[in-house]
Amino acid sequence: SAVISQKPSRDICQRGTSLTIQCQVDSQVTMMFWYRQQPGQSLTLIATANQGSEATYESGFVIDKFPISRPNLTFSTLTVSNMSPEDSSIYLCSVGGGRFNEQFFGPGTRLTVL
Amino acid sequence: QKEVEQDPGPLSVPEGAIVSLNCTYSNSAFQYFMWYRQYSRKGPELLMYTYSSGNKEDGRFTAQVDKSSKYISLFIRDSQPSDSATYLCAMSATRSGANSKLTFGKGITLSVRP
Numbered sequence: 537s538a539v540i541s542q543k544p545s546r547d548i549c550q551r552g553t554s555l556t557i558q559c560q561v562d563s564q565v566t567m568m569f570w571y572r573q574q575p576g577q578s579l580t581l582i583a584t585a586n587q588g589s590e591a592t593y594e595s596g597f598v599i600d601k602f603p604i605s606r607p608n609l610t611f612s613t614l615t616v617s618n619m620s621p622e623d624s625s626i627y628l629c630s631v632g633g634g635r636f637n638e639q640f641f642g643p644g645t646r647l648t649v650l
Numbered sequence: 651q652k653e654v655e656q657d658p659g660p661l662s663v664p665e666g667a668i669v670s671l672n673c674t675y676s677n678s679a680f681q682y683f684m685w686y687r688q689y690s691r692k693g694p695e696l697l698m699y700t701y702s703s704g705n706k707e708d709g710r711f712t713a714q715v716d717k718s719s720k721y722i723s724l725f726i727r728d729s730q731p732s733d734s735a736t737y738l739c740a741m742s743a744t745r746s747g748a749n750s751k752l753t754f755g756k757g758i759t760l761s762v763r764p
Contacts, residue, residue, distance in 0.1 A: 638684075643692060644692070
């Protein structure tokens with residue numbers, strides 16, 4: 537499986553601020569995804585991060601709120617902008633493709649917004 | 651109706667019991683089925699995957715898919731305390747979990763009592 541790291545592992549932020557989450561994988565992958573896991577809810581895809589092009593967002597998620605970068609085949613960032621308490625969640629990146637035939641998840645970033 | 655419904659929990663069983671975890675789905679486009687295991691404060695870990703109806707066995711774990719009924723199950727034999735975790739079913743509309751959006755159930759928390 538892939539070795540995936542996320543930074544930060546957790547953070548507590550103030551309303552109205554932004555946080556950038558980093559995702560690093562140990563080998564080149566075709567696909568990188570960003571999911572949100574809210575308490576009592578299903579793990580939900582936010583967007584697919586495409587290398588060299590704009591991210592593809594799922595219904596209900598917009599680029600202004602969740603800008604994503606994918607500068608190369610091993611790294612991506614997700615920014616949670618203008619945060620509110622409703623953004624408190626676990627944010628997970630996942631990877632697939634390249635030498636990986638399945639989708640593997642990082643350890644997650646636990647975000648609390650006060 | 652949610653695309654994927656998972657039996658609500660939590661579930662508590664004695665060590666050695668056989669555990670049955672179930673999900674139903676409504677989207678007939680789903681053709682690839684996965685089970686992830688998530689320990690507390692960790693990312694989801696891929697446990698099993700299959701794209702055909704029938705059973706797939708891996709050690710103490712058996713994944714079962716019934717496409718005609720839109721129903722999938724995970725069976726755990728001889729359950730161990732180390733199996734205590736949240737189990738997530740996931741589905742894809744492509745014949746791969748690597749390159750596409752995964753749709754998850756809400757997850758069920760399993761506790762195996764020594």
